[in-house]
Amino acid sequence: MASLNAAKVEADNSKLIEIIRNHFIDAPSRLPYGLNHPEVRDPSQGQSAFVDKILNQSGGGFFVDCGAHAGETFSNTLFLERFRNWTGILIEANPTVYKELKTKNRKAFTLNACLYGKSYPSVVSFLENSWWGKIFEGNYSKAYRGIGGKGRYVHVQCFPLYSILLALNQTRVDYFSLDVEGAEEDVLDSIPWDKVDIRMMSIEYDKWPGGNCLLDYSKKKKDIMKFNIIYQKFIYLLPCVLLWVLYHSLHYYSSSEKMTLVVPETKKTVVKSRNIQKDIHFDYKNAMASLNAAQVEVDNSKLIEMIRNHFIDDPSRLPYKLNHPEVRDPSQGQTAFVDKTLNQAEGGFFIDCGAHAGETFSNTLFLERYRNWTGILIETNPTVYKQLKMKNRKAFTLNSCLHGKSYPSMVSFLEDSWWGKVFEGNFSKAYRGIGGKGRYVHIQCFPLYSILLALNQTRVDYFSLDVEGAEEGVLDSIPWDKVDIRMMSIEYNKWPGGKSALKSYMEKRGYKYMTDIKAMAAADIIVLKDDQRL
Template sequence: MDKLNEERVTQDDPRLVQLIRNYYIEQPSEEPYKLLDPERRDPSLDQAVFVDRTLRNMASGFFVDSGAHDGEIQSNTLFFERIRHWTGILIEPQPKLYQQLKSKHRKSFHLNACVSFKGKITYLRIYVMLLNLEKKSVFVKKSKVNDPVTSRLDMQCQIYISPKRNVYKNLPYNVNKDPKLGYEKEMDKLNKERVKPDDPRLVHLIRNYYIEPPSQEPYKLGEPGRRDQSYGQSVFVDGTLRNMESGFFVDSGAHDGEIQSNTLFFERIRHWTGILIEPQPEIYKQLKRKHRKSFLLNACVSVVPYPSKVKFLPTSFYGKMVENVTSEDKWIKEGFKEITVQCFPLYSILLAMNQLTVDYFSLDVEGLEVGILNNIPHDKVKIRTISIEYDKVDGGAEKLKTLMKEKGYKFLVKMDSPGAFDCIFYK
């Protein structure tokens, strides 16, 4: 690098790009966040709020944070990373502060350097870092300063990314994906080992090979003019959370992402994001075609504290997990065939999402709700509101009331109407 400094090489010199990529930039952390104030959604002094509104609550973007400090105090980018699921690069030149930044386990790239202010390099140049990440479409907005160096940079860079652009094309959520890895065989090994839900290997596989990013395409809904597809659950939860904006949901049993969806309202109207979990392969294809703006997972939530493959009977609408299927089963008689699906503990999924705070959890898994609820470490995962289907649970609504009270939840309402047999709880 000293040689290149002396030569004052051009910003896109291949030798410079190769050195920064392989020796200077560090990968996002795979560990859970370690923040001083984990409950604070936005540590900035309102810069993040203003930019968020300007970009219309855009999800899955890319940022550059030059002068990132410790990655938390007055950070303008932590909100986008945690709440909007962006990634980016955190640039901090001071070694001691950089060590503090690394200790926060931010989910963005790190660089212990400074951005050069000269026409040729002294240390680094922002355009080079963008080339390093193979992200040539990220730009800095034109400066009002009449400076030839800034002007040259403006011609190549711009900070705004169109929401229509797939920002995951070159900087995907699965930044550590190895295309040669037989990930299904690796998962089979973890299934056999019955690894713990926070096993780093499990979290890595879910994050990099199973979770799919939000769509960047326009919605493709059957009823685009309908604000709320639920049977009252969304309205009740929305009132409970006082019309909260920019929250995070988990939708387990998401179906096609539109019909009777409890979360589509929050995504479209309240600008939330979240994860849509649907085990049926054919229904999951329909879900993907809706172009929801949330993460997707073609799997089921486990009723045991480890990953596993289970037998699943995809019926005409909902589907269900089964242990023993015989030729006498009514669904078999109707022509439905048993399949095998991968299941993950909810805690593992949330660790893979770097999101241990859930504002709304919609749980509809045809009778297996209690098993899922009992395997959530409620001391580590904060869930504010939960709607749980009760009509297929042994013991019904009363069983759920007792269970959730033991877990510190307050019962709010029992919904009893066609399409809505849910109990809603709050904590």
């Protein structure tokens, strides 16, 4: 790390990203919370309540809490984590306070470092005070009595925020709480606003040069940052302002002193709110056909935008509408094994491909309902997808198929009464399917990596793959060096060569065989990434 500091490597340097990911960021705790006052639902000074209200009580969001302190008293994110199923990263520079933070067993990543106002990493002098602490560029060994009456200088590693987000494979942030004792302007200046999507922010202003000139800063940067001020001062211990990402689909009016946000009556979600206004006259199907014909690359920006804006549906905010809500785990054993192996981890992210109607035999419903996970449910069959939507799952949904190619394409799909199947043959061919009858329909297929990029989510805790014989093509299409998939269950009864061949295939990709599940509606192996520390 010292060599990278000395070289002043760029924020997106691959070695820097790897070292942050592997040696600095700590994983979310799987232990019960160790809170001093668990009865306090919202320990913030009003920030959490306001953010929660503006975002319509969105579940499953992602936060960055910089100046997280001990993770409980005055925390702006604890409520969102405990009661809205959010996760994120808690960044605290003070080494002593960080140790206290770790005892709270927060369900978010943690990092003992500081955010740096430069585009490269560096070690700085930090006044380790009994309460807040502060970064200084001056003499490291200087004796100093700090904000709380006493303090000492220590070395602290600093990183650009963008580097940290890249290490997490998470460049979309729903809420950023920034309280860094006077370094706020430098941190904001260091952010490449064209490469990140930060939806809402609270920023301490009492140490900002000029105080409320932070409002002017946002206006001056509006073309880059696309923020508007919600002029909401908190006259409490920690003064701050809240900012809302100005999407073109939001309408506002302003006076000389404040701006009022007027939100149209459309549902807001964690990912589906857009930076651009949809053109109601835009023929997205014809545009998608052009992308198919061009066989654009998996990471093509137009393709990613198309998937995000026109294909992925948002998590439901309505109550579940299950046929059998009393059944906690409707899977055939996959969920129980995954849950046990991952030590009942909370707040994870899943991909459920072959999700069917989202309840019967679902490998992810238990994780969503009882472990506060979210993810994406992918179901190809249009009729079954309608049933899936009726269940009001708290995950993204996509009526599409995973493609075994590095580009999007339309395929022929046998819409059967139960499972269905993708075919490359004659679209109009008459066929009586798996359930006794069926018809062919056109279905849009995407590479998995394109879908993950559309979600800004390249880390997956559990991938359930059941695509009726297309498993090998899907797995072949995955750029394994660009995604981090922790655990997988894969149907093996249609794999060429059967279970042993599939096990060998996954071992070559860095996964170890854990078990297999054989039941009425399951013939799966479960594998775990071999470098995972459980």
